[in-house]
Amino acid sequence: MIDKLVVVGVGLIGGSLALDLKHAGLVRRVVGIGRSPENMARALQLQVIDEATSDYAAAADADLVLIATPVGQMGRVMAGLAPVLGPHTIVTDAGSTKRDVAALYRQHLPDHLPRCLPAHPIAGSDLSGASAARYGLYQDRHVVLCPLAETAPATVELVGRLWQSCGARLVQLSTEEHDAVFASVSHLPHLLAFSYVNGVLDRPHAEASFELASTGFRDFTRIAGSHAEMWRDIALANRVPLLAELSAFEARLTALRAALEAADGAALHELFERASAARQRWGKHSGL
C-alpha cells in the first residue's frame, strides 16, 4: 500500500497504471504533474488523478514517482525533481530505451540511485493524453525492469509488485540487454519498413505497385505509418545497438543475394524453411 503516487506525464501509460493501482486499493492518492492544463483537467475529470500541478515540489513526500513522459523530456523532469525529492521516494519510468535513461538517472539523481529503477512496460505507444488511460491495459503484458548496480532490492521489489498487481509479467534485463532486444524486435523492423516504403516510392513502377499491393504488403508496412518524430528520437537514443542489428541484417541480405544470384534453390529453401518454422512457433507460443 502506497500513500502518494506522483505521475509525471499523465497519458496512456502513466494514467492506466494510476487507474489500476487505485482500483486495486494499492494507492491512496495520485498527483499528476504535467504542462498541459487541458490534459490535467481531463485527467482530474476522469478521476485518473486526484490532484494536478505543474510544480515538482509535489513529489517531495511521494512514495513513488513514475516518469511517463517521452524519453526526450526525462532529463528535464529529473532536473526538476532533483532539488525537491525526499530521501525515501522511489523513482521509476516507462521509457522505451533504457541505457540513455539510466545515464540520466546517474546525471541528475546521483545520490538517489538506490531508489531509482529504469523500467519499460510493453504496451501500446498511442500516447494520446489522459483520456487514453484505461483499466486493465497491463493485463498479461510484459514489464521490463532494468535495475542499476546501485538500485536497492527493496526498490525492485516494490515497483515489481505494483506492476504485477496490474496483471503484468515481469522480465528483468540489464539496460544493455533491453536496448539490444528492442533494437532487434522493434526498432530495426520499423526502420526496415520505413526504408522499404521509400524504396517502393522511388521505383519506376511505383504507381502500379501501390495499386496492386495487397494484404502481405499491408501487414509488412503497417509500422511504416508510425510517427516520424517519435521514431527519429528512438533511433537516435538507441543508435549503437540499432547499428549492430542493422549490420547483422545486412549480412543476411548478402547471403540471400548470393543464393538468389546462384539460383541456389536448396539454399533458398533452407533459409525460408528455417524462418517459416520459427515464425509459426512464435505465433503459437506468443498468442499474438
Next chain:
Amino acid sequence: MIDKLVVVGVGLIGGSLALDLKHAGLVRRVVGIGRSPENMARALQLQVIDEATSDYAAAADADLVLIATPVGQMGRVMAGLAPVLGPHTIVTDAGSTKRDVAALYRQHLPDHLPRCLPAHPIAGSDLSGASAARYGLYQDRHVVLCPLAETAPATVELVGRLWQSCGARLVQLSTEEHDAVFASVSHLPHLLAFSYVNGVLDRPHAEASFELASTGFRDFTRIAGSHAEMWRDIALANRVPLLAELSAFEARLTALRAALEAADGAALHELFERASAARQRWGKHSGL
C-alpha cells in the same frame, strides 16, 4: 456465354472462378483436370465442376482452358494440352509470375499464341484444394492481364469480360511490368521478412527477443510464416527482377546507415516522414 470451361488444377483459384461463372450463367459445363482423385471427387461433390478427368483430351473442344496449377507444373500441363487443343480454344492461367509463363506458352503452344493470355488474379494464396473454392472470391480484387504481342484482342476481351463478371478489376501490364511490380510489393517483402526472422534467431539475445516481441513484430513478420517451397519457386522464377528490387533496397539501407552513423536527426526524420505519409495515404486509398 461459354459452353465448356476446362479448369486444370481445381483449387481455390480455379474452383472459385468456376463457381462464379456458373452462378452468373456464363458457362454451361465445367470440366476439371487434376491428378488427385480425392480432390476431384471433392470438387464434383461440391459442384465446383461437372466432370472430372485426368485426360487432357477433355480440353479438345473447350471454349476456355484455365491453368490454375502452381507455376512449376505449367510446362507439363501445356505439353499435355498441345497435341489435343482445338484451334478456337482460348488458354489462360493464374500463375503468380508472368515472364516465365509467357515463355512456356511460346515453347509449348507456338502456333496457338493468338488464343493464349497470361494472367494473374490477385487473391489469397492458400491453395488448399477444391474445398477452398468459394463464391465471390474475386469481388473487388485485381486481375492482371499480360497479353503477348501475338495475343488477339478478342482473346483479351473474352477473358477480361469473364473476370469482370466475377467483380474483378482488370489491370493490363506487360509481363515485365507485372514481374517487376510483384517483385517490389510482394516477393521482396517476403524475402526481407524471412531474412529478418533468421537474423533474430541468430542474435545472442534471441530468446528474450522472441519473448518480448509484440504486435509490430507480429505484423511485420506474418509473411515469414509462408510456405518455404512455394516461395523458393517464386524467388527462382522471378529472380532477375527480384535482384533489382533487392539492390534498390540495399541502397536504401546504406543511406539509412549513413544517417544513423552520423546521428543525423534531420535526415532520419525526413526518411521516416516520407514513408509514414506514403503508407498512411496508401492505407486510406487501398481500403485494406
